[in-house]
Amino acid sequence: MANSALAGQGGTMQETHPAARRAALSRAAIYLVLIVGAAAAIVPFLYTVSVSLMNLTEATGGRALPATPQWTNYVEAWRDAQFSQYFMNSVKITLISVGGALVFCALAAYAFAQMEFPGKSFLFTLLLSTLMLPEAITWVPNFITVSWLGRISPVPWINNWPALTIPFMASAFGIFLLRQFFLQIPQELWDSAQIDGSGHLRYLITVVLPLSSAAVMTLVLFGFVGAWNALAWPILVTTTADWRPISYGLLVFLDEAGALLHLQMAGAIITMLPIVVLYFFTQRHFIDGIATTGLKG
Amino acid sequence: MGRASILVDESGMVHYNVGGKFCVDAVPLKSWGNSLQVDSTVSQTTAIRSDLRQQIRATPGWFRSRQGRRLREMVLAYSFLAPAFAIIGLFGLFPLAFAAYESTLRGLNKIVGSYDGLGNYVKAVDNFIYILAFWMAAGLVYYAGATVTRALLERREEQTNPLPWLLPGALTAVGVALFTRFVYILLPEMLLIPSKLRGQSNTQAAFRGLVMETWWLPKVQIALWLAIVVLAVGAGWALFVNRGVPPDRRERIYFVPFFSAGISLIGGAALTWLTWTEINGAYAEALEQGEGLALWSQIVTISAGFLLLLLAWRLWNSGGDRPTNTGIAMRLFGAVALMAGGWVLIGELPRVISAGDEDWWNGLMATVFYVLGTVPIQLGLALILAALLFQKIRGQTFFRVLYFLPYVAPFVGTAAVFRIIFSNRPTAPLNSMLDLFGSEPLLWLSEPAGIFQMMAGSKLDLGPILSGPSLALVAIMIYGIWTYVGFDTVIFLAGLGAIPNELYEVADIDGAGGWAQFRHVTLPLLSPTIYFLSLYAVIGTFKAFNHIFVLRQAAALGTTDTASIVIFQAFKRDTRYGYASALAILLLIIILAITLINNRIASRRVFYG
Numbered sequence: 066m067a068n069s070a071l072a073g074q075g076g077t078m079q080e081t082h083p084a085a086r087r088a089a090l091s092r093a094a095i096y097l098v099l100i101v102g103a104a105a106a107i108v109p110f111l112y113t114v115s116v117s118l119m120n121l122t123e124a125t126g127g128r129a130l131p132a133t134p135q136w137t138n139y140v141e142a143w144r145d146a147q148f149s150q151y152f153m154n155s156v157k158i159t160l161i162s163v164g165g166a167l168v169f170c171a172l173a174a175y176a177f178a179q180m181e182f183p184g185k186s187f188l189f190t191l192l193l194s195t196l197m198l199p200e201a202i203t204w205v206p207n208f209i210t211v212s213w214l215g216r217i218s219p220v221p222w223i224n225n226w227p228a229l230t231i232p233f234m235a236s237a238f239g240i241f242l243l244r245q246f247f248l249q250i251p252q253e254l255w256d257s258a259q260i261d262g263s264g265h266l267r268y269l270i271t272v273v274l275p276l277s278s279a280a281v282m283t284l285v286l287f288g289f290v291g292a293w294n295a296l297a298w299p300i301l302v303t304t305t306a307d308w309r310p311i312s313y314g315l316l317v318f319l320d321e322a323g324a325l326l327h328l329q330m331a332g333a334i335i336t337m338l339p340i341v342v343l344y345f346f347t348q349r350h351f352i353d354g355i356a357t358t359g360l361k362g
Numbered sequence: 363m364g365r366a367s368i369l370v371d372e373s374g375m376v377h378y379n380v381g382g383k384f385c386v387d388a389v390p391l392k393s394w395g396n397s398l399q400v401d402s403t404v405s406q407t408t409a410i411r412s413d414l415r416q417q418i419r420a421t422p423g424w425f426r427s428r429q430g431r432r433l434r435e436m437v438l439a440y441s442f443l444a445p446a447f448a449i450i451g452l453f454g455l456f457p458l459a460f461a462a463y464e465s466t467l468r469g470l471n472k473i474v475g476s477y478d479g480l481g482n483y484v485k486a487v488d489n490f491i492y493i494l495a496f497w498m499a500a501g502l503v504y505y506a507g508a509t510v511t512r513a514l515l516e517r518r519e520e521q522t523n524p525l526p527w528l529l530p531g532a533l534t535a536v537g538v539a540l541f542t543r544f545v546y547i548l549l550p551e552m553l554l555i556p557s558k559l560r561g562q563s564n565t566q567a568a569f570r571g572l573v574m575e576t577w578w579l580p581k582v583q584i585a586l587w588l589a590i591v592v593l594a595v596g597a598g599w600a601l602f603v604n605r606g607v608p609p610d611r612r613e614r615i616y617f618v619p620f621f622s623a624g625i626s627l628i629g630g631a632a633l634t635w636l637t638w639t640e641i642n643g644a645y646a647e648a649l650e651q652g653e654g655l656a657l658w659s660q661i662v663t664i665s666a667g668f669l670l671l672l673l674a675w676r677l678w679n680s681g682g683d684r685p686t687n688t689g690i691a692m693r694l695f696g697a698v699a700l701m702a703g704g705w706v707l708i709g710e711l712p713r714v715i716s717a718g719d720e721d722w723w724n725g726l727m728a729t730v731f732y733v734l735g736t737v738p739i740q741l742g743l744a745l746i747l748a749a750l751l752f753q754k755i756r757g758q759t760f761f762r763v764l765y766f767l768p769y770v771a772p773f774v775g776t777a778a779v780f781r782i783i784f785s786n787r788p789t790a791p792l793n794s795m796l797d798l799f800g801s802e803p804l805l806w807l808s809e810p811a812g813i814f815q816m817m818a819g820s821k822l823d824l825g826p827i828l829s830g831p832s833l834a835l836v837a838i839m840i841y842g843i844w845t846y847v848g849f850d851t852v853i854f855l856a857g858l859g860a861i862p863n864e865l866y867e868v869a870d871i872d873g874a875g876g877w878a879q880f881r882h883v884t885l886p887l888l889s890p891t892i893y894f895l896s897l898y899a900v901i902g903t904f905k906a907f908n909h910i911f912v913l914r915q916a917a918a919l920g921t922t923d924t925a926s927i928v929i930f931q932a933f934k935r936d937t938r939y940g941y942a943s944a945l946a947i948l949l950l951i952i953i954l955a956i957t958l959i960n961n962r963i964a965s966r967r968v969f970y971g
Contacts (some may be wrong), residue, residue, distance in 0.1 A: 095750045102747050103764045106588070106848060108765070112791065127789030172895035182439035182602055187618055195454040201929045204947040205939050206460035207453055209637045213552075216569050234455040235446035235960075281658060293772050296908045299932060308590055312774040316912060319778055326782055339773040344770045348529045348763050351770065352852050 068071055085255050106134040117330035137290050142331035145322070147306060147348070151314030155293060158310055163288035166233030167228030167281065172330065173235070174243035175269045179255065192237045200297065207232060228302040233291070239284050242354070246280035247273055287348060311336055458950075459545050465944035470937050474553045479640045482944035488718040489657060492712075493664050494951070495637040499507065502630030503544055506623040513619050526606070530599035534617075535624025537593030544585040551576045572743035580732035663710045670703025694786075722945060724826075724920065725928035726952075729904055731831035735839045737899045738847075741892065743843070744850030745765070749880065751851070752858045765848035776910035781807065784837040784913075808917035809833035830920035837914050845909070850895050858884070893964045901953055925949050 115126050118134040143149065176182070177189055211232075215222030222228040250273060258268045274281065292310065299313045306314070315336045322328045344351055394615065465482050469475020483491035514526040557573045562568060576582065600617050601763060607615065641657055648655035677696030715723070751758055783791045783804040793803035809816075812829025813836055824830075831839070861884065869879045907926045916924045923931070929949065933942035 083508040095753060099750055099755070099761050102847075103761055105844070106764050106768050109776065109779050109783065109844070110771070112783070116782070125787070126732065127787075127791070142811070169446040169449065172442040176439040176442040179563065180435055180439040182436040183604060184597075187621075188443065190618070191455075192447075195450060197953065198454065198458065199926065199946070199949055199952075200907070201905070202461050202943075202950055203453065203457040204930065204933055205464055205943045205946070206457035206552065208933075209464075209553075209939075210452065210456070210460070217573055226678045231449065237450065237454070240408075240446060256726070265435075265442075267586070270712070287480060287701045290770065290772075293652060296774060296911065301934065312772060312908075315774050316776065319781070319912075327602065329778060329782070333775040333778040337771045340770060340772055344767070345763070348766070352762065352766060355849070355852060 079293045097280075113330050113333055115326055117334050119327050121325065121327060125324065129360060135210065138327050138331040139335065142318075142322075142328045143335060145328065146314060146318035146332050148311075148314065148332070148335055150306060151309060151311045154308050155311040158226065158308075159289050159292040161226060162230040162233040162292055164287055165230065166236065166239050166288055167284065169235040170239035170243055170284065171269065171274060171281075174240045174247055175265070175273060177240065178244045178247035179269075179273075180265065203228075204297065204301060206299075211302060224305055224308055225300050226308060229295075229299060229308060230342075232298075233288075238287075242248060242284055244281050246277040250276055279350065279353075282347070282350050286350055287354065288344070351354070392895045396434065405535065456545075459542060459547065460945055461943040463546060463549055464940055466946050467940040469940060474550070474557065475940060479643065480942070481638070481888050482941045483948070485941065486719045486944055486948060488715045490664075490715045490718070492505055492637055492641055492657060493661050493714070495659060497668075498663070498951070499630045499633040499637065502626040502633070506626040506630070509623040509626075513616050514927055518711045523618075524616035524620075527600070530596050530603055531620025532596075532624040533592060533599060533616050534596030535621050535628060537589060537596050538625060539628045540585070540589035540592055544582070545587045546578070547585045548582050551579060551582065574856060589659050660714050663706060667703045667706035667710065670699045670706065674698075674700035674703060721920065721923070721928055721931075722925075722948075723858045725923050725925045727827070728831065728835055728921060731835060732839055732842070733900050734905070735831060735836065736842045736898055740843045740846050740850055741895055744847050744854055744895075745819055745888075745892075747847070748851045748858060749884070751855060759841055762852065765849065765851050768845045769849040773845075773908045774912055775812075776845065777909045780837070780841045780844075781913055784841075786917075788869035805917070806837050807922075808833045808911060808915045808918070810919040810921045827948065832918060834915065834918035835922045841909060841913060842903075842906075846899065850899075853895055854888070854891060855886050861887045893960070897957065897960050900956055904949060904953055904956075908968040925952075948949075 067191055115130055117138055118136070120132040120135050121126065121136075150242045177185065209223045209247060215228070216227070218227070220227060222231075254272055255268060263271070294312055296309060296312045296316070299310050303309045303313065309317070315332055318332050319329055322332070466478060466480070467475040467479065468478045480491055480495070483820075485496075516522055517524050552573070553568065555576065558572060559568060603617065604617075644657060646657055674696045677692045677699060680692060751761055757762070785802070786805040786808045787793065788797070788803045790803075790806075792806065796803060810832050812824065812826075813831060813833055815822075815824050816833065817831035818824060818829075847963050865883050865887070866879060869883055874882065905927050906924055907930065910922060910927055911930070912926055914927065925945075926949070928947045929942050932945060936942075
């Protein structure tokens, strides 16, 4: 925009030269700002990698780079922090909660997008209003509810998978996201599905869901990140390491490792790596999903 | 459309996202159902299908079968919604009622305490809670009145007929209130079960037996069925009225306005009653102990102060639209009202809230500092980056991916990194950089002193507010900015992409330069995005927990604890369940108030193209 405006002013031959130079200069300035911004975003990560490969004296001595990379730090951190167990816990929690969320949110979103029933707009408003509630208001009641449900159901809830997964199996965000995609599916498809004798459920499974794979992918990614980041609720409902998810595990390890900065950073890298790798492979889904809904899970 | 306050709040966020598609029930009723069986060898062109549809319409007796299909679709839709709503209801909506109940109880840990009225709130914010409760009750009643008036005005102007909806809406509201009453009858009984089991064998079977016993208590059952019957009658009546509305006037359904008006009236009445009894109780107690109590005069003074501020705001705004002299006079009166109101509030408020919980006030102050320190910087940086990226830049995707990385990376991991960067060791990254410039090392995350106080030196004592956020909190703010700039940039880029290119072409022809284009085209058209992001960031700060919990150090003496952290500590560390619930309810009220005020401002300033 700015450049075309500048180029437009340079009418005659003599003036083109300084105008072009100014354009090139402004272009260079733009790149400079962008690169500084990118450096600010990336340097803490590079620093983490560097410290995680140092030995203890280098880490506490304020060096910028390790003399020889100590790859064994990762092995040590992995072993000391019981990361294998936390990893498995988080993977299990993610699979159960995202799987449930996919089924329940898809059903509800389909009803909101494609079906007619009394009270539709009212229920949808009610649903969206739950987005307003701060998480803090649910801590006390849900903790009591969950410990209470554990006493009447066959499996305990606290320190077990139900407390960590069932409350997250349906969310206003998930329903809203899927509904937005379902609404874009042309009505003609439903008409022809009906002529083929298909009911709502079959239409949802065979036509709507495959067409909305991008939305489903976004929902899965957000569910994954959400489960990986969860901290407050796991602190409340887990007292042992049996079902403790990775974020809480890392927090415990940070306190245990104390002054062993290199191990702390190795642990941080181990925790971040799966999400960062996943992000680099699916970044378009991530960014587009957030840009279209403006919300995160 | 019903404009329930929460709906408006949400729509502030959602409207921008979906471009007005939100919550519209405008899909015309399908005149043919879903169970139609037709030989699929029929060529499926639209023409034939619409022909088919007309044939079906013409079939005698189609009305009855259409009703049947509508009913079937309704049942199917509700069963699709049931699991999601069961979970969201139990873990998302029920907690609201539960927290409200819990907040009126004394007691530590899981042992259920005795009823304490507004006691927990008084502990948190002192007598200010009485003023707050009265004003909320008044606001609810005002909202109910305004909603009904608007419906009646529309009736005159647009020839609609809202009146048949009045009774079903009000009846459903009563039903919901009765259901809430049922919850409040059931909850205390259920919460008593663990203490009933004391001394007995504490088995699961015994527990379940007691649960069933409680459920079948006559008063519980009566409350439940009363609620169900009233709800069913209200909903059934609404359905009946709905059937009478011709399909082309579907947008004129007044169920939600009357329903929400009914709910707010009942809520307002309940709140007034609670406050009234609580105030009388406080007076009786003060009389017993021979102390004087000035609750009523406090309520009147503070309310007068707020009313003056409101008047000032009103006068100042409407003064701008009037001809010069009247306008100036009105603005002058507005300024006088502002000063008078401010004077009253500054004089009186500290006395009303002085006995509140210091941790809570400090938490709110830290949150406000956090908002003021992060939101403008974060949005400004993101806007610059987005505007630059939006120029045809090589490697746009590359930059975007990098900027977004801090937001995506797990919070606990990145916070752990910043814990080391902002460490107080002399050899920590930032302190060694300070060393290069010859400065003394700082304590960073362990520094409880306010930054302005640190700049002013020890000779000058600035007091708690003027000394600003502690250096520890500033370090956390920097982390917050680092995390969220990328997120804001991505949203800004989406907003920039939605601005039509022709506008820039026209501006080019008019000879507008780069800055003028940005100022007069980009900024106004981006204002919904800016509004959305700032609201999101402000509310997000009040909810923020994870990274602050990881970054907080004991040495910072709680100066970094924002609202959510204070609540978490009251619950987890002190096990004061009732008090933590009361704080959470106060937090919700703050968030609702911010959203409402934000919406009022936005409706003036934000330009929805």
